[in-house]
Amino acid sequence: MKYFFKNIGYFLKEVGTILRLNPLSNLLSLVSTSLMFFILAMMIAGWWISNDVVEVIQGEAEINFYYHEDLQDEEIEELVNRVMTVDGVETALLINADEAYNRMVDILGKDAEVLKHFDDNPFNSFVEVKIDIHEIDAVISTLESIPEIENIRDNREILIRLREMGGLIKRIGLLVVVAVGVATLVAIAHIIRQGVYNNKEEINTLRLLGAPEGFIAMPFILEGLLLNLAGGLLAAVMTSFALMALYSQIQGPLPFIPMPPINGLIKGLVLMLILFSGTLGIAGSFLGLINSSKKGKIKVIKAMEQKK
Amino acid sequence: MIEAKNVFLRYPDGTEALKNINLRISPGNILYITGASGSGKTSLLKLFMGIEAPTKGTLNILGESISQCSSKDIQKIRTMMGPIFQDFRLIKGRTALENVLMGMRFLRFSTRSMEEMAHDALARVGLNHKVNSMVENLSWGESQRVAIARAVVRKPSLILADEPTGNLDKENAVKMLELLSSFSSDETAIIITTHATHLIEDFLDCRHIVMEAGNLMEKGWVEGV
Structure with a gap:
């Protein structure tokens, strides 16, 4: 590291020379890293969006219960307050019969005419309870033990499936991100190893002149870092355009899907891509160099033997 | 020794x-x-x-x-040491001066003194007019002298x-x-x-x-x- 600042200009110039000497190979490396980062970013975006959608839906998880008709107003109020104290209950709201009727009118729209055939309001008052989806079993079991509650409409199967889906998306997403991350790391290490191989004569000469390994490695580490940062930035641009196109396709015809705000999503992904590409660039460079370095001495000896 | x-x-x-x-x-x-x-x-x-x-x-x-x-x-x-290899081992894509400097950059010389020493070494082998020539454009004899300059420049x-x-x-x-x-x-x-x-x-x-x-x-x- 002590040579780094003194030679920063030289190292950057060397990176330029290494890139210039193998333009096609480096261009292909840039294209492949940017595509890998693009795939990684799209995977993470998909994971992020589906996670967000599931969380929003889970946040809306609710069950309804009907109480005995003979309960007085005070008793109903007391019941609602009691339910509010149950662990896993977020809110409990009394929906009276008129409001239940109006809600159904909203849901049915033009078909609400059918309700006019009833002489009286066919709906009963009920209590709408928003719950933490992870506590569904405990909440239902507590509510079932309250004698004033006559009937619970819990959609338990749907809610449990929703909960499982959320867990599954998290696990699959994590698996895919890790798999693409590892693939990117291996590919970058290979690209750096290829760079080392392309410059093996220069590296061997520097070794014979007594250059420390850190000095020899620095241009390759910087090459890996710069190639990956450039790949990450290209991927960020491609991801932004792809997400804007995706949002315009989804939000028009499917406005009810609760997508996360696009600006926050793009900002987060760009930041993550820069951090990821920089870290993976350095890690991949080290990995590639360690692999090449093990064979370094053998290469020097073989090179000398060939001259013999 | x-x-x-x-x-x-x-x-x-x-x-x-x-x-x-x-x-x-x-x-x-x-x-x-x-x-x-x-x-x-x-x-x-x-x-x-x-x-x-x-x-x-x-x-x-x-x-x-x-x-x-x-x-x-x-x-x-x-x-x-100052090694002079049979095939010179000059680094392609770099000038004569850059090749001479290559053996010094990791030693304790300041950038200024390094460049002065490299110019002196190239002058001593009669190549002061080829300092900025790419090594691949040098003749066999000139390449050999760049290799000598690279070997002696750091006073081995x-x-x-x-x-x-x-x-x-x-x-x-x-x-x-x-x-x-x-x-x-x-x-x-x-x-x-x-x-x-x-x-x-x-x-x-x-x-x-x-x-x-x-x-x-x-x-x-x-x-x-």
């Missing part, structure tokens, strides 16, 4: 490259190693550069025992030249040996391998050893040959 006692070198394939080498080289010495191809000249240079370690015997170079050296020690020893304690007269006619070969000898000083020893024994007869005050099938024969000083 270099002291070899009963040194043997055997390659993994069983080839006995060096047999019972005993040699002492002091600062200020100019040593010519002659011998036919495959006689062990390059193997001896490999030992001196720390590329190989003796299979038997002790070898001390610049105060370090090669058999017991760590790779870091060997790297440190190499910074005190030991200059090692492997077959520097290889592709030269007699007149240019003598000039080359004269140029190399001119870098000799009280602190610097020079070791030159060559198969052209007749060339060194004109050089006085030089030691001469002959390699033959891995054996070393001290021939004494050139004036006594």
Whole structure:
């Protein structure tokens, strides 16, 4: 590291020379890293969006219960307050019969005419309870033990499936991100190893002149870092355009899907891509160099033997 | 500076490259190693550069025992040497100046003094007009002189030249040996391998050893040959 600042200009110039000497190979490396980062970013975006959608839906998880008709107003109020104290209950709201009727009118729209055939309001008052989806079993079991509650409409199967889906998306997403991350790391290490191989004569000469390994490695580490940062930035641009196109396709015809705000999503992904590409660039460079370095001495000896 | 006692070198394939080498080289010495191809000249240079370690015997170079050296020690020893390779090993895509600077950047020289020293070294080998020429555009002789400038620029304690007269006619070969000898000083020893024994007869005050099938024969000083 002590040579780094003194030679920063030289190292950057060397990176330029290494890139210039193998333009096609480096261009292909840039294209492949940017595509890998693009795939990684799209995977993470998909994971992020589906996670967000599931969380929003889970946040809306609710069950309804009907109480005995003979309960007085005070008793109903007391019941609602009691339910509010149950662990896993977020809110409990009394929906009276008129409001239940109006809600159904909203849901049915033009078909609400059918309700006019009833002489009286066919709906009963009920209590709408928003719950933490992870506590569904405990909440239902507590509510079932309250004698004033006559009937619970819990959609338990749907809610449990929703909960499982959320867990599954998290696990699959994590698996895919890790798999693409590892693939990117291996590919970058290979690209750096290829760079080392392309410059093996220069590296061997520097070794014979007594250059420390850190000095020899620095241009390759910087090459890996710069190639990956450039790949990450290209991927960020491609991801932004792809997400804007995706949002315009989804939000028009499917406005009810609760997508996360696009600006926050793009900002987060760009930041993550820069951090990821920089870290993976350095890690991949080290990995590639360690692999090449093990064979370094053998290469020097073989090179000398060939001259013999 | 270099002291070899009963040194043997055997390659993994069983080839006995060096047999019972005993040699002492002091600062200020100019040593010519002659011998036919495959006689062990390059193997001896490999030992001196720390590329190989003796299979038997002790070898001390610049105060370090090669058999017991760590790779870091060997790297440190190499910074005190000025190797001139048979194929020059210049770095393509760089200028003559950049090639000369390449051997100095990791040493404790300031950027300014490094550049001054590199210009001086190139001037000393007669290449001050080719400082910014790409090495691939230089002639064979010019490339060789860049390699010499790169070797001597850092004022090494030991200059090692492997077959520097290889592709030269007699007149240019003598000039080359004269140029190399001119870098000799009280602190610097020079070791030159060559198969052209007749060339060194004109050089006085030089030691001469002959390699033959891995054996070393001290021939004494050139004036006594």
